Amino acid sequence: MPFKTQKLDTAEALTLEWILQNKHYKLTLDKKQCVGCQICSLACPKEAIKIQKQPKVQGEKVKKATVDVDLAKCIFCGICDITCPYGAVKVTLNDSRNINIVEKESFPELVRNIKIDTRNCPKDCEVCVEACPLDQLTISRVTFDGKPVENLAALSPSQRRHVVVSVNIPKEKCPTCKACEYKCPAGVIKMGKIFEGKIAIDQSKCPAGCHDCVDVCPITDTLTFVDGKVQVNEATCVYCGACKVVCPIDEALTVKRTRVLHTPVHSGTWNKALERLTSPMDAVKELKSIGNKKAQEMVKKRAVTEEVIR
Amino acid sequence: MSQPETPSNLSTKPQTEDLRIGVFVCHCGLNIAGTVDIKQVVEYAKTIPDVVFVKENRYTCADPGQEEIRNAIKEQKLNRVVIAACSPRMHEATFRRTVSEAGLNPFLYEMANIREFASWCHPSTPQEATERAKDAVRMAVAKARLLMPLQTIEVPVTNKALIIGGGIAGMNAALDLAEMGFKVYMLENTQSIGGHMAALDKTFPTLDCSICIEGPKMVDCGRHPNIQIFAYSDLVKVEGYIGNFKVKIRKNPRYVIPQRCTGCGECKDVCPIEYPNEWDMNLGTRKAISVPFDQAVPLIYAINKDYCIECFKCVDVCGERQAIDFEQKAEEVDIEVGAIIVSTGFDVYLPYDMPLLGYGKYPNVITSMEFERLILAAGPTGGKVLRQSDGQKPHSVAFIQCVGSRDKNKYPYCSNYCCMYTLKHVVQLKEKYKEDVEVYVFYMDMRTPGKGYEEFYDRARERGVNFIRGRVSRIEEDPKTNNLTLYSEDANLGHPIEVNVEMVVLATASIPKKGSDEIARILNLSRGADGFFMESHPKLKPLDAPTDGVFFAGACQGLKDIPASVSQGSGAAARAATVISKPKWKIEPIISIVDETKCRNKTAKCGVCVDKCPYGAIKAEPNKAATIITASCHGCGTCVAECPQHAITQMHFTDAQIMAQIRAALERDPEDKILAILCNWCSYAGADLAGTSRFEYPPSVRAIRVMCSGRVDREFILEAFRLGAGMVLVGACHLPYDCHYISGNYKMKARTDALKGMLTKLGMSPQRFRVEYVSAAEGIHYAEVIKEIDADMKALGKEKIKEENAKLKPTLENMLKRWKKT
Ligand SMILES: Cc1cc2nc3c(=O)[nH]c(=O)nc-3n(C[C@H](O)[C@H](O)[C@H](O)COP(=O)(O)OP(=O)(O)OC[C@H]3O[C@@H](n4cnc5c(N)ncnc54)[C@H](O)[C@@H]3O)c2cc1C
């Protein structure tokens, strides 16, 4: 069998493949999970990913942007998989996640600082489950001898006291919006965001009645449309920028990422990705903090030439 | 590089001194004298103007005969010599030496062929043979009057060689030349030398490990002080000519500094990125920084920027050595060489466009080259032949021969070695998996002509392989098991058959190397109908390209196996050494030169000659007269006939000389004569053979020799008819490939087709002007042609011919205006 490349685009998923004699590379984009932000396209070292804004139909809600990956450019490095805050992209080699770039320290893993201490959990509380805007969070309960609890109400009070609650957050799918943390009555969940940043809306620039950003924001209540104006609740914003992609007015909405939490790494690929995910300035800040002089200069040089090009 | 000066002696102006022509008539024992009346010829010669001395010899070519010529030149102060004897193809060189020994320029002599062209072919009509001989002498004298002294041209030679293509053929050529002491540059466009052989597992018929025998040669090439390898480099431009080529090479950026890379491979280990390895038929992968295979020569890593993500891990690990340079740019290098060997090999056909075989669609259908990579221990599967669909060992394998080869719709030729490598594959498979694997071979003919090859076939048969004679028409796959069903007919049993197997191996055609057209353009080579490079002569010059100083080795000239490629490599080295071992290269001065004052290209865009020259020897820069690179000119004279301005002259075959011969030939009773203009290499040689073989034909023919039929100017034919010729014949080498000058015959054909149309429109009977293709072996054909033409001429009758000529004359005179003065 000769080397074969193929691309399949269905309603549920976009799949790209390299099939070799005994190596099978595969990229799968889960279209349901994808929110149409641009994180992957910013991180991709081969500029293989394109974000396509969907045409707006009058009278309908705006649709989230779609993502297309160019089979001729994709090298299945797995950076999109690693950087997607929502875990919408999977890159595999022979059916297991291809994290060669992480193992070789060419790229960091994003750090989701999630701490869960369920000792204080009220045994029947479900607030966090309802709070999760992406329906990712689940709760499981076991009896003291480890049997799953089917019906909490059927247990005796003492049995109930010994029930162990666990809160399960599938890490690679959690964008760290902190909605669960805020809503938790018992302070069980502590979460650090992947991205630090800033979101701002200049309401004076917004066209009357426009709430496209609100429509695409995957995190409920972060953006709300109140009295004809869009309001921001920055506390739950993950700075993914899905809103920015659809906003029709350039100056109306700004989303800035200033820091990315990640495992330590020393890599040109990361420096470039960081620069595009944040800004050259912010990238230099990080490089300064780890004392990488040469890389700082390279970033600065790139920034200057890009300025000139613009 | 400037071309060598056109030697100053190459003046196109005839001498003005008083002519003193000596004529020597040879008896050749009784060979000539037995039929031709020598006395008559001698007496006749004495009457020709400017002839001051006539002498007959029994054997002119023998020492006493030659001595007489030398003495006469000195004593009679002869300044032109005509020798009426045998064919110039026999003794032209002999007598050139004779006259030059007497101090006369060797080009101031001409031969009249009165043996092959008179006595031998007209034995039963001695008087007519004698008349023909007289006319031959008159024609030779007419040309001799206009002969000009010429000097053999010498050009200096660069004693270095360039080998293009570092496969097994090119490596052998390089090593042989390097061992002879010559500096050799080796150009390879991939990252390593080695070619296809480096990717093979074992080699037939002895089954030795391919890289084990080739590896040491690769290393020798890499280490030899006389060999400099330019790998991962392309040929950009070649200028110049034999002995003096100026070559521009582009070194593609590896992003690794060759002098600093130690080949340790630490960078490869830290690099996170893999991509399909083309060298491995894309079955396996290589790193973004890597060498294509472990034994690569030169062992210098390279970064593929299409895949590199610029993490700079390699830079870190390379550390102190600082071998990695992301800023590296392509670099152009100029070298000078005296000879070039082209050994660019072949490509393997991938049958995506034969959907019935399912290649690219069914995972368990592979090509033989892929099979080589699978059974190779260092290959992507560690030497296990495994199905792509499930990674399992197949229990039955079918091999299909001639996929694309010997197929009128694809590649009509036989790919030469597929039968043998398939036998190798089945023996390997049987020896590896024994009874565990059932093997079928579908073939058309099993071709095993080679030392030990038929015995190897026996070895395969003894292994219990099923050989089925028949072409497989289609393959179908069971989508559940990915097993395959082959539909074929068994030609021996004469009925259709179906065979189920778990894997299919296609022995696909080997095809001309991608980029051959580019190489052909740069070096001005031609390619045959099959796409492989054309040698200068299929039998006598199989290693020579039509461009002097360029030679072929290996599969690029025609598919051949390793032993043949190796031999050709050594052969090409020897041929190249004949050039670069000399301090100077001699060129026959019968080349063409452009009269700057007449060339139209100075004022208008012309360049007709540039397109017509089969050797690309002519350059016509805008607003400048065309110039001919002396050392590249082969002297066919095609440009001379094509130039609309008559600005080009071929030395020793000038328009004036040939016109004079035509006029002399048709001086008496032109209506009864057939004027034949024959090319030296085929039709003249064929006519000689007719004489040698004593095939008798009518004596009405008068023949003129040119080097190539491409030299036949329209004016020659017009002049012949203007003078009243009964019939005109142009003799050429057979189309398409026989022409000694690649394509002169085609140029002549285009020209004469148009001319014939015009003449018939003017009222000439079409049979009066004929073009015939006669090979050097077709004496009988030549005799038949002359018989036919003679019969046609008699059938038309003298009166009819005269009548037609009278009608033609005003138009012809008008077309030949420029000759009026002479
Ligand atoms: C599947 C298979 C199995 C075979 N098994 C055997 C066997 O067992 N025994 C046997 O005797 N023969 C075998 N052969 C045949 C053998 O491969 C050839 O005889 C041999 O490779 C010919 O050598 P070469 O040097 O002429 O050409 P190649 O091996 O093709 O080498 C040509 C070289 O020139 C380089 N090149 C090409 N174009 C350019 C360019 N424009 N500029 C610079 N460099 C260029 C190429 O990269 C290459 O390195 C087999 C062939 C096939 C396909």
Ligand code: SF4
């Ligand atoms: S910089 Fe490129 S070649 Fe070097 S290690 Fe990283 S991916 Fe590989």
Ligand code: SF4
């Ligand atoms: S064909 Fe004649 S006129 Fe035209 S460029 Fe050549 S030499 Fe000059």
